[in-house]
Amino acid sequence: xxxxxAFLFSGQGSQYVxxxxxxINYYPAGLQILEQAEEYLALPLKKICLExxxxxxxxxxxxxxxxxxxxxxxxxxxxxxxxxxxxVAGHSLGxxxxxxxxxxxxxxxxxxxxxxRGILMDEAMPVGSGTMAAVIGLNSNLVTEICTNIEGVxxxxxxxxxxxxxxxxxxxxxxxxxxxxxxxxxxxxxxLDVSGPFHSSLMKPARDEFAKIVNDIxxxxxxxxxxxxxxxxxxxxxxxxxxxxxxxxxxxxxWVDSIKRFIDDGYNTFIEVGPGRVLKGLxxxxxxxxxxxxxxxxxxxxxxxxxx
Numbered sequence: 001x002x003x004x005x006a007f008l009f010s011g012q013g014s015q016y017v018x019x020x021x022x023x024i025n026y027y028p029a030g031l032q033i034l035e036q037a038e039e040y041l042a043l044p045l046k047k048i049c050l051e052x053x054x055x056x057x058x059x060x061x062x063x064x065x066x067x068x069x070x071x072x073x074x075x076x077x078x079x080x081x082x083x084x085x086x087x088v089a090g091h092s093l094g095x096x097x098x099x100x101x102x103x104x105x106x107x108x109x110x111x112x113x114x115x116x117r118g119i120l121m122d123e124a125m126p127v128g129s130g131t132m133a134a135v136i137g138l139n140s141n142l143v144t145e146i147c148t149n150i151e152g153v154x155x156x157x158x159x160x161x162x163x164x165x166x167x168x169x170x171x172x173x174x175x176x177x178x179x180x181x182x183x184x185x186x187x188x189x190x191x192l193d194v195s196g197p198f199h200s201s202l203m204k205p206a207r208d209e210f211a212k213i214v215n216d217i218x219x220x221x222x223x224x225x226x227x228x229x230x231x232x233x234x235x236x237x238x239x240x241x242x243x244x245x246x247x248x249x250x251x252x253x254x255w256v257d258s259i260k261r262f263i264d265d266g267y268n269t270f271i272e273v274g275p276g277r278v279l280k281g282l283x284x285x286x287x288x289x290x291x292x293x294x295x296x297x298x299x300x301x302x303x304x305x306x307x308x
Contacts, residue, residue: 003269003308006262007078008283009071009090009097010274012190015063017052019275020070022297023077024050030073031106033165037069040111045069060117060195064093068114071097071274072107074295077135078273081301087207087225087267092158092199092253093117095229095245101273104241109217115214117206121249122195124206130197130212132157132168133178137187140165140256146184150177157199158253163284166192168200199252207249214242232257259286271295292298 002210003031024030031046033172036047048056049066056062071094074148078084093114100110135143140156143284144167158166167177174197178189197203219238228235228244232254235241259282270277272294283292293304 001189004086004267005084005269005271006089006267007075007085007101007273008100008279009075009088009094009101010067010272010276010279011074011091011094011271012063012067012277014058014274014278015057015067016188016275017054017057019049019066019161019296020073022299023074025198026298027077029080029284033073033076034069036107037065037111040108041065041115043115058193059118060122061115064096064114064118065111066101066254067093067252067274068097068110070296072110075101078271082194083271083272083301083304086226087227087262089224089227089229089258090261091255092229092248094274094279095248097274098290099222099241102224102226104222104226104238104285105217113213113217117210117249120206120209121198121203123194129171130169130194130200131171131174132166132197133174134160134188134192135165135167135186137163137182138165138181138184141185142183146177146180153197153200153202154175155200156252157197158296159256160253161256161282163285164282166199168197169202169207170197194225199248199250201250203250207246210249211246214245217242227258227261228253231259234260242301253281256286259283262265263287263290263308267308269293282299290294 081218088098150173153169154173157168181189230247230251268290270292277294280292280294
């Protein structure tokens, strides 16, 4: 059977200081893209990505354009070296990288969207009033059920893998859920170091403000089949893309269902495009029968070519 390849774009949390440096040393066009982003945003993005400090990189309004830009550089490198996807998807923030790859909007418009999304997400909640937690080793249906029985806002943010579900909401409600989930036998429940309760209804103020920005951007039909986070289904219509990006701010990321949909449709090779290897790791937990790779450096690319 031939290869049918989907590119998967990394989400927030995969960033680290120095990301992109090794590839940029081999690929001068990458530095030009980084400098273009820096100039467009009037933000010292090159220093933030390549030198840090981590505290600066990990501020959401910086993290989002940083990951978006590095992912775009890697994608362009792969395209210039004749590695093209048959379909694309991205995890949360990564959906913007997937849409840029699919030419649904320009690189500059993508930068504007992710920078503003980061600012609004940072500002949506007072620090300490909302949080998130990763639940490891418990059935997602059980996690969902616990969330619905907790008083206050406690919602499923990400269905990441059969063994990993992320919850989001008010600090008190999440703390209560954490205790309940531990008692039910979760292998591990880890509070996440985030600035707010992302992918929950508490993000509605950010969603409402972001709508004004989204409505100013020209969207096109994607040139590749693209599966959306909040529906785990293909989207083609430009108007629908806008609606689903807004829904994604307050809604759950159905990553497991998205990957299963790709596999059901015959995709058998998945390449994580972006910093880190989070999505490659999740693929192992979702379905080991398919090939999963990650590319963030020239060495990764060389390894990938040997295996393909």
